[in-house]
Amino acid sequence: MHKFLQNKLLESDRLLISDIDNTLLGDRIALKELIDYLQSSEIAFGIATGRSIESAQQILQEWEVPPPDLWITSVGSEIHYGEEIQVDLEWLKHINDQWQPELVREAIAKLSGIKLQSAEGQRTHKISYLVDPIRSPSIWEIQEHLRQYQLQVQAIYSHQEFLDILPLRASKGNAMSYCANKWNFAIKSVLVAGDSGNDEQMMTSGANAVVVGNYSSELEKLRGQNHVYFADGDYAHGILESIAHYQWR
Ligand code: GLC
Ligand code: MG
Numbered sequence: 001m002h003k004f005l006q007n008k009l010l011e012s013d014r015l016l017i018s019d020i021d022n023t024l025l026g027d028r029i030a031l032k033e034l035i036d037y038l039q040s041s042e043i044a045f046g047i048a049t050g051r052s053i054e055s056a057q058q059i060l061q062e063w064e065v066p067p068p069d070l071w072i073t074s075v076g077s078e079i080h081y082g083e084e085i086q087v088d089l090e091w092l093k094h095i096n097d098q099w100q101p102e103l104v105r106e107a108i109a110k111l112s113g114i115k116l117q118s119a120e121g122q123r124t125h126k127i128s129y130l131v132d133p134i135r136s137p138s139i140w141e142i143q144e145h146l147r148q149y150q151l152q153v154q155a156i157y158s159h160q161e162f163l164d165i166l167p168l169r170a171s172k173g174n175a176m177s178y179c180a181n182k183w184n185f186a187i188k189s190v191l192v193a194g195d196s197g198n199d200e201q202m203m204t205s206g207a208n209a210v211v212v213g214n215y216s217s218e219l220e221k222l223r224g225q226n227h228v229y230f231a232d233g234d235y236a237h238g239i240l241e242s243i244a245h246y247q248w249r
Contacts, residue, residue: 007082008044009069009183014248017046017072017176017202018239019194020056023212025063026235034236035065043248046070046179048172050164050198052123053080075156075164075198076175077125091178095125095170098152104165107149111137114163125170129163158197159216173201180207191246193239195219203228208246212238
């Protein structure tokens with residue numbers, strides 16, 4: 001099991017999980033205010049990102065964000081904990097079910113307008129592509145194509161540009177639910193923040209959610225949904241606004 005030096009996941013009853021790019025990061029003043037608030041509170045803090053764990057560590061260091069208690073990386077296909085970056089092997093085992101990466105690559109290679117991202121974007125349980133929206137089939141057609149190959153996967157589209165193929169059980173939303181359950185957080189005591197397509201499932205998994213002001217158009221469809229708050233403020237301003245909205249302070 002996990003042995004932590006220090007980790008608020010063990011003692012807190014509230015958990016904030018934020019996307020990194022264009023949500024947590026983007027406005028240094030608001031970010032500082034948010035970090036000061038979190039450090040003086042009992043709230044456990046996690047990030048959920050499309051970045052790899054190495055890339056997440058690097059960007060958080062650059063922006064002087066202290067290491068979070070929880071790291072959901074590579075679009076929910078990997079989970080780590082604390083400063084020690086302890087990997088959650090149980091999660092990897094859980095999502096590996098029916099994962100056939102070679103067949104995914106073979107199937108997608110048949111489609112036009114979609115090319116593999118560089119090696120950095122590829123992980124054991126995440127295959128990522130760059131999409132030319134003019135030449136490529138729609139996300140629905142891509143999903144249908146994958147079904148014809150009998151592939152049980154998730155195809156997630158972000159910023160009209162990125163396509164991630166993940167095992168069926170992996171996504172930021174599923175990873176969030178798994179962590180809430182594992183660390184005994186009531187789902188309503190989890191606040192999730194995001195700005196784009198790969199955040200959608202986190203926002204519709206029963207937690208309280210905030211879409212920051214500078215969001216990407218694929219999240220427009222969440223407007224009006226229960227427990228999805230559309231902030232006026234951009235980046236960490238939007239997160240701070242939601243903390244007040246959900247009466248966490
Ligand atoms: C990050 C990852 C990339 C992924 C994108 C959307 O930019 O580096 O691989 O496609 O997020 O999830
Ligand atoms: Mg983002």
